Amino acid sequence: MEKDKVPQDQSNLTKNNVKELLYATDENGNYTTTLSTGWEPKTIALSNSIDEINERIADAKQQVLNGEASPIVYFMEINKMDLTILSSYVGFWKWRVKRHFKPSVFATLSDKILQKYADAFEVSINELKNSITK
Incomplete structure (x- = not known):
């Protein structure tokens, strides 16, 4: 995934200003790290897990x-x-x-x-x- 296309969806992690470190490619095609606030599928899975725990x-x-x-x-x-x-x-x-x-x-x-x-x-x-x- 390209660095500028890393998802920044709202999630439970954003409530605490937490960001996740991900690998992405830069403009030269080299792997680098970038931060993400979350992405929808992960947010749904996390929300379902929290609901089940509750x-x-x-x-x-x-x-x-x-x-x-x-x-x-x-x-x-x-x-x-x-x-x-x-x-x-x-x-x-x-x-x-x-x-x-x-x-x-x-x-x-x-x-x-x-x-x-x-x-x-x-x-x-x-x-x-x-x-x-x-």
Whole structure:
């Protein structure tokens, strides 16, 4: 793509004045770098991804409020983690973290275990236990 034809479409990146570095050809046909604010297909894909993440967060919050899941599920979604990533952050086997997703099991966790989750989510134990019900 020629440098002067690099897309400069409005995107979620432009809200924060972020530009992406791309390779393009200059007037002599040599490769060079240039900045782009975005292009429509990427903007659509990014927007769809953000919408999906927001839906997952809302679903997780509702599960916690309904007593179907522990707050760990909600904070995991807020922090864009999956079971494998969270397991590595807290240092527990995946099956054990999954077990902590149950509200009845979560209610019996010690402060030592809760602190590991709180550290992973960068919240206090009190926020981990109570912030969703407010």
